[in-house]
Amino acid sequence: MLTCCIKKHHKKDDYTLNQKIKSREPPTQTVPITPKQNDPVDLKNGTENEPTTGSSPLPRRVRSLSGTSFYSIKSYRSTDQGDYYSVCSESSFKRSIVFTLLGRFSIVKPYNLVLLYEPLKRFQIWRLLTSVLYYPIQQAGFHYLINLYFLYNYSRRLEEGAFAGKPADYLFLLIFNWICCIILGLIAELPILMDPMILSVLYVWCQLNKDTIVSFWFGTRFKAIYLPWVLLAFNLVLSGGGIMELFGILIGHLYFFLMFKYPQELGGPSLLQTPAFLKGLFPDQVGGVHGFGVPPERAAGAPGGAPRGRGMFGGHNWGPGHTLHGN
Numbered sequence: 567m568l569t570c571c572i573k574k575h576h577k578k579d580d581y582t583l584n585q586k587i588k589s590r591e592p593p594t595q596t597v598p599i600t601p602k603q604n605d606p607v608d609l610k611n612g613t614e615n616e617p618t619t620g621s622s623p624l625p626r627r628v629r630s631l632s633g634t635s636f637y638s639i640k641s642y643r644s645t646d647q648g649d650y651y652s653v654c655s656e657s658s659f660k661r662s663i664v665f666t667l668l669g670r671f672s673i674v675k676p677y678n679l680v681l682l683y684e685p686l687k688r689f690q691i692w693r694l695l696t697s698v699l700y701y702p703i704q705q706a707g708f709h710y711l712i713n714l715y716f717l718y719n720y721s722r723r724l725e726e727g728a729f730a731g732k733p734a735d736y737l738f739l740l741i742f743n744w745i746c747c748i749i750l751g752l753i754a755e756l757p758i759l760m761d762p763m764i765l766s767v768l769y770v771w772c773q774l775n776k777d778t779i780v781s782f783w784f785g786t787r788f789k790a791i792y793l794p795w796v797l798l799a800f801n802l803v804l805s806g807g808g809i810m811e812l813f814g815i816l817i818g819h820l821y822f823f824l825m826f827k828y829p830q831e832l833g834g835p836s837l838l839q840t841p842a843f844l845k846g847l848f849p850d851q852v853g854g855v856h857g858f859g860v861p862p863e864r865a866a867g868a869p870g871g872a873p874r875g876r877g878m879f880g881g882h883n884w885g886p887g888h889t890l891h892g893n
Contacts, residue, residue: 681697
């Protein structure tokens with residue numbers, strides 16, 4: 567009994583001693599760790615503040631340019647546009663070679679590749695397409711090589727230049743010229759329409775790049791606007807032809823006049839537009855405002871509605887004037 571009382575007394579003394587030792591130690595505080603809201607720039611030192619705990623090790627200004635930034639969007643657009651470049655021109659170039667070789671080696675009879683009215687009544691509608699792609703190289707092989715050069719060079723320049731990023735507009739150009747070639751071919755009974763089709767596209771490029779200097783045979787250089795007429799005269803002298811080139815010039819001028827010249831230079835309404843379903847199938851690849859411009863104003867308007875330098879009734883506009891001896 568006495569020993570139990572002594573043990574309880576010692577335990578009580580040890581407990582009170584430990585409480586005194588703990589009371590003499592400095593108190594500890596538990597502070598919650600919260601992320602510091604730093605400003606992007608230290609106004610006192612003029613440097614970037616360090617990022618908070620758990621964020622990217624890059625400064626905030628650098629982090630804003632990482633990930634899906636302006637540069638990545640820009641490169642995506644250029645890559646997307648680069649994939650589109652000269653698709654129609656390269657496709658026409660390859661198909662022309664295929665159909666020409668098929669006819670050359672008699673894999674397909676050349677008779678089945680040209681435009682004739684009677685077979686069309688028997689629903690041989692592929693002739694509408696093959697007549698502008700096939701060319702009899704066994705009769706004029708060198709002329710076909712020149713056509714291939716014009717097809718790949720100037721059609722590609724037009725597709726990558728004025729029609730860059732607008733596949734529906736360029737496809738509509740080819741469709742419009744192709745329909746005109748078919749109509750003239752049926753009227754004039756022309757079985758092969760590759761020459762007028764290529765020259766019509768070449769004419770549009772020459773009109774849109776009229777001041778560009780082009781090189782021709784024997785080192786001659788002149789403006790692009792004269793190139794279709796030089797080709798017409800050249801074939802007229804050498805081969806005694808010229809009707810194919812003349813049809814191509816007429817078709818190309820018809821498209822250029824309706825699409826560009828009449829609405830933009832003469833201020834008339836737009837008579838030729840790309841159909842909406844082509845725009846839906848082949849949307850534009852370039853952002854921003856699409857189209858080829860707006861018609862110019864017939865006269866520069868003055869603030870009052872009258873033309874600049876002219877009065878309401880055609881006389882000269884002398885301005886409001888000044889009152890003599892007035893303030």
